[in-house]
Amino acid sequence: MSNCWLDINTAVLRDNIQALQTAVSPATQIIFVVKSDAYGHGLVPMARVAWQAGVRWFGVAHIHEALALRAALPQADILIMGVIPADTAATAAQERFTPMVVNVAHGRALSAAARAEGHHLSAHLKIDTGMGRLGVGWEEAVETFRDLADEPGLAITGLASHFSTVEPEQPDTAMRQVDRFRQVCRTIESLHGKPLMKHISSSRAISFYADWDFDAIRPGICLYGYGATDPAMRFRTAPFLEWKCRVMQVKAVPAGYPVGYYGTHVTPAPTRMAILSAGYADGYHRALSNRGHVLIRGRRCRVIGRVSMNWISVDVGLDEPAEPGDEAVLIGRQGHAEIWAGELAKLCRTIPYEILVGIKQSAEPRYHDHPAPTTPSTAA
Ligand SMILES: Cc1ncc(COP(=O)(O)O)c(C=O)c1O
Known part of the structure; x- marks a missing residue:
């Protein structure tokens, strides 16, 4: 758990x-x-x-x-x-x-x-x-x-x-x-x-x-799977580490609602926010506050407010489905949407290496062996 x-x-x-x-x-x-x-x-x-x-x-x-x-x-x-x-x-x-x-x-x-x-x-x-x-x-x-x-x-x-x-x-x-x-x-x-x-x-x-x-x-x-996506390169590879957490709460909020420490995001209109079970203690950089995205039900949802030690808040939108217990993808693929460590690295002004080695594992990774998806990867 x-x-x-x-x-x-x-x-x-x-x-x-x-x-x-x-x-x-x-x-x-x-x-x-x-x-x-x-x-x-x-x-x-x-x-x-x-x-x-x-x-x-x-x-x-x-x-x-x-x-x-x-x-x-x-x-x-x-x-x-x-x-x-x-x-x-x-x-x-x-x-x-x-x-x-x-x-x-x-x-x-x-x-x-x-x-x-x-x-x-x-x-x-x-x-x-x-x-x-x-x-x-x-x-x-x-x-x-x-x-x-x-x-x-x-x-x-x-x-x-x-x-x-x-x-x-x-x-x-x-x-x-x-x-x-x-x-x-x-x-x-x-x-x-x-x-x-x-x-x-x-x-x-x-x-x-x-x-x-x-x-x-x-x-x-x-x-x-990083760095080898340019067609001029001798070979291509794809990333395969996915980092996930869960939606713990979903709540409807009005316009003007300040989100998280110091209220660095104030909702411009009524919306629903999801609070996720990861934070900077797990290696999700605080620099992603108000900048990063996560995937929920195959949709990109924007991080709103400050990333805190154990929680990330995201905007899931007023009319889109999202429920407590949903899987939230911090790095990986869900449906046709993808977020890889290269994207997080750019936002944090670092390199994918630091994002990957910075993930603090509180549980054994789950290894599986599925044929690789054919969608081209956008890992940078
Ligand atoms: C001496 C040495 N060789 C090879 C590598 C692998 O580098 P890369 O991950 O860029 O392929 C490293 C990584 O830092 C290194 O320090």
Whole structure:
């Protein structure tokens, strides 16, 4: 009896994975990014569906996520894209995780800690080619690789980078990063005498640039159905996380009725309002006050007044049907109407990622497997 819940259609995830697999070369490894509880969709259920669809690599940020995934998928390859502390190196080696090494000191510390417990760790070197975040600067990457080459507890088996900006209209920044990455990879591989697993692209780069796939790609948001709707892109995907709550009260109100805290909406005419069982405590942004819409009985209804901690008020209109107990869709589809996280993100001046991971789940999501609807999605 939760006040709000998630309905997640795993058939759409399968379709999304298949669309991506069809677009990229079979030789390209797909590292499905399932960090942050699979962007709010549920780590283990999403990873299991992907594994069944043929995905073998998964990307997480932290070691606790890797451990949860390992328990569900004993054979999976798990890339830990964040920084693991040295005191977890032996566990990482034992569990066959592939962490990132971000500099010489980090690599040496991981090596020593793994070796001290009789383990040997395989890791990828994270190279900062212009993202300006984690990793060794691209100018020092070759030297770093050389310095770590003889570490007894560590082998660098891959080279990774991450884009800061991918804008097909202004590709210069991304091109500069790719050029640096190519150059560094070439030098390191000739030094090493063997190929390494190279990867740089996440969703936006994957969507536009086949040349940047290298040996592996790290898709996250596009497999959850966001951002891959432009016909110029290499593939299309659809969103499949629906977020729902219930109508708790419906009441007729006169013109001039102030709604909610500080009366920021005053009804211009008589109408009926519905009060819904979700609020900002559940992750429905307060910025959607007087701006957002929800779906009730297949109709878009405008949020009126301030979103409060546990309640949202919407205008259902004077003559339209709406009753306590009706399902209200905060994200998803009802009849022919749709509201996706991209719409909420725009109104909140944020990105769909933040909307999705910000949903606080007070109950287990409900997973189901229905053939995907054919209506084109408007997820942005
Ligand atoms: C290092 C790294 N790779 C890949 C991804 C996936 O990015 P996206 O969800 O845009 O595909 C992320 C996400 O933040 C990331 O941090």
